[in-house]
Amino acid sequence: MLAHEFMRNAFLAGTFVALACGLVGYFVVLRAEVFAGDALSHVAFTGALAAAAAGIDLRAGLFVVTIGVALGMGAAGSRARADDAVIGSFFAWVLGLGALFLSIFTTNSSGSSGQGTAGVRVLFGSIFGLSGSEARLAALLGALAIVLLLAIARPLLFSSVDVEVAEARGVRVKLLAIVFLGVLGLVAAEATQAVGALLLLGLLSAPAGAAHRLTASPYRGMAMSAALALASMWGGLTLSYFVPSLPPSTAIVSLAVTIYAAAMALGRRAQIPKLESIR
Amino acid sequence: MRISDLFQFHFMTNALIAGTLVAVTASSIGWFMVVRRQTFAGHTLSLVAFPGAAAAALAGAPVFVGYFVVCGAGALALAAVTGGGETRSISQESAAIGSVQAFALGLGFLFVSLYHGLLTGLNSLLFGTFLGITDAQVLTMLGISVAVLLVLGAIARPLLFASVDADVARASGVPVAALSTGFLLLLGLAVAATSQITGALLVFALLVTPAATAQLITARPALSLGLSVVIALAVTWLGLGIAYFSIYPVGFFVTSLSFGLYVLVRLVRR
DSSP states (O other): TTHHHHHHHHHHHHHHHHHHHHHHHHHHHHTHHHHHHHHHHHHHHHHHHHHHHHOOOOHHHHHHHHHHHHHHHHHHHHOOOOOOHHHHHHHHHHHHHHHHHHHHHHHEEETTTTHHEEEEEEHHHOOOGEEEHHHHHHHHHHHHHHHHHHHHHHHHHHHHOOHHHHHHOOHHHHHHHHHHHHHHHHHHHHHHHHHHHHHHHHHHHHHHHHHHOOOOOOOHHHHHHHHHHHHHHHHHHOOOOOOHTTTTTHHHHHHHHHHHHHHHHHHHHOOOOOOGGGG | OOGGOOOOOOOOHHHHHHHHHHHHHHHHHHHHHHHTHHHHHHHHHHHHHHHHHHHHHHHTTTTTHHHHHHHHHHHHHHHHHHHHGOOOOOOHHHHHHHHHHEEEEHHHHHHHHOOSHHOOOOHHHHOOOGGGHHHHHHHHHHHHHHHHHHHHHHHHHHHHHHHHHHHHHTTTTTTHHHHHHHHHHHHHHHHHHHHHHHHHHHHHHHHHHHHHHHHHHOHHHHHHHHHHHHHHHHHHHHHHHHHHHHHHHHHHHHHHHHHHHHHHHHHHHO
């Protein structure tokens, strides 16, 4: 299986995407911001289409727009987290913009090569279609997101678990929320261009949801979430290599959701980590 | 370029009627959705229509059967994973909804790749083909809108009570869990029915933005519900009118108008 170059690229990019999604996802779920992640993945879609419509580099448009919007969402939100009606209203507009750029893009490219292919590729990604340099870039950005997140992990945990106490102890709660959304934007942009928006949502929510049910210790939970995301990624890639009619994103997401369902069936209540366990 | 040009063509009349129906239905049910903070669930349900259509195409069944079965199943799945309004942990709820949505899209993608050839319809499913609505579809939408509004009207009072304060409502004998499941089911069916005709994007936009705007303006339930319907109607008519004279999609104009209004109200109220 690893003799094929496209599989090696898929595993390289997939490993870092999964680790980054698993880690960031732990906090996304803890802070109940999965909807923001979902919105950002669609922002990435619109950003890429905007770049395509303007005729500039897709990747530049995608990263600038996604990270910019993420920072804006953090700045516009309340101290702790953005309201879901706010995200939803903005999100609907972003989708509307996406429809506009798609129509500009398809008119400009004079109806060639099928209306939706660009849109479909951004939505669902094609992890088996990555070139060597694309895979290396995805891995690098994933690693960057992981480092950034680990650097703010302690104060972020603190302020996610108990905003008031964290603020009283001098943690810059608002700044952290903005930085965290920026990292989420980075991961969303990276994952969307490498593996598609669909995988991003599955890998953000399911492994982290399972980890929160399986342990209340925050550091163990972060490790477990990353490990489960990685297991889904490797398992899904292998599965879809041997079953050609099964698209890789479907296989990866299905594995992740199965793990989450199993964790739910174990019947443990999800616990919010205790403040003492953070130090 | 005159306003009367708008009514010159039959397809445009149909688009206006369908738009009116979607605006009234979506903004009414969306008002409750925003009060209940279930925007994420609403978005998920509006996307579940996609695997529904793909599954129906693959199985050779009529598309609307796929929509209803899958959206109904999606609503029940959401009700199950979010605990039907009982004891909800907000962080687990968001993880569960995200997982349901990702899984549904994953299945949809699988069906599309097994089926080959629905992909051309994917854009119209997501972004809508407002201008190709037939008379039969208008009648279907009329029936669905009336049914949804009747059910919503019948459960409106207890639903509002349960949404605003679940504990007090439960203590005074309101079946909170059943209402919660019933509401998701109603939302799922309404979204399924309308998104197959106008596209998921427009339905989602009309579900959330007018309601969010109206709730910023006034805290009185009846007034803000009415205002939400008025805003939805205004942006839909205006959006359709502008789109008629432009080459760009309806979805863009409707979402931009409603979001612009929302931002304006936020700035003024601050």
